[in-house]
Amino acid sequence: MTRTALITGAGRGIGHGIAKALAREGVNIAILDVLPEEDVRANLDAVEALGGAVLYVRGDVTRASDRAAVLDAIRARFGGLHILVNNAGVAPKVRADILEATEESFERLMRINLQGPYFLTQAVARWMIEQRQAGPDCHTCIVNISSVSATVPSTSRGEYCISKAGVSMATRLWAARLGEYDIPVYEIRPGIILTDMTAVVKDKYDKQIAEGLCRQKRWGYPEDIGRAVAALARGDLAYSTGQVINVDGGMTVQVL
Numbered sequence: 001m002t003r004t005a006l007i008t009g010a011g012r013g014i015g016h017g018i019a020k021a022l023a024r025e026g027v028n029i030a031i032l033d034v035l036p037e038e039d040v041r042a043n044l045d046a047v048e049a050l051g052g053a054v055l056y057v058r059g060d061v062t063r064a065s066d067r068a069a070v071l072d073a074i075r076a077r078f079g080g081l082h083i084l085v086n087n088a089g090v091a092p093k094v095r096a097d098i099l100e101a102t103e104e105s106f107e108r109l110m111r112i113n114l115q116g117p118y119f120l121t122q123a124v125a126r127w128m129i130e131q132r133q134a135g136p137d138c139h140t141c142i143v144n145i146s147s148v149s150a151t152v153p154s155t156s157r158g159e160y161c162i163s164k165a166g167v168s169m170a171t172r173l174w175a176a177r178l179g180e181y182d183i184p185v186y187e188i189r190p191g192i193i194l195t196d197m198t199a200v201v202k203d204k205y206d207k208q209i210a211e212g213l214c215r216q217k218r219w220g221y222p223e224d225i226g227r228a229v230a231a232l233a234r235g236d237l238a239y240s241t242g243q244v245i246n247v248d249g250g251m252t253v254q255v256l
Helices: 013-024 037-048 064-077 103-134 156-179 199-210 224-236
Strands: 004-008 028-033 053-059 083-086 141-145 185-190 244-247
Touching: 004 013, 004 064, 004 103, 004 224, 013 037, 013 064, 013 083, 013 224, 028 156, 037 053, 053 064, 064 103, 083 103, 103 141, 103 156, 141 156, 141 224, 156 185, 185 224, 224 244
Parallel strands: 004 028, 004 083, 028 053, 083 141, 141 185, 185 244
Antiparallel strands: none
């Protein structure tokens, strides 16, 4: 049976790296993203060239109607859903000291980074439970992409850190709730990954990486995250629900 994955925010960046990694495993790829399809057509073609079918649905994870629409489209095209990767996320439009940050920015990040994925997981979990009950051999899993910022404070983007800490707790909550159905839930915490989101601070991180911010003195790439997700999707860590995988080049390794 060919399995199907839903990856949010996979038109580019980390999500695109995840989509390519899963396509190489023969998985059908469904994507929910706010970008116009024509803007990411080349990336979609690159995923499709790896062997899996690709379904692209333009929509916003914060909207219940868009979440329902992508699940309806997956059901119609593929019949089932086996892997959910909550990847879509944003940083503040303007980095601001937490003494000056705005409620508007806080609310925006909570909706996109935490609330939307939380309720998408709820809807997908119900469907996965149905599939598991219909066929106990149906392997399913959920992967949340958070950040090292879930535990490492950055006072110029406090709302981002808080949203990712919320994703971390959501992972534990869903792992606890879905354990009885043998649906593992994982959290991946990327470090400094080279994407459009981090391009605006590339010079800053180039310097910090060279000075030893990460034990491995290089940027991370979307493909690094993709390989970690692929391992989880294969079931390589099937008995490790609720666990965190840091993909950060040793950034969070404490050294005396």
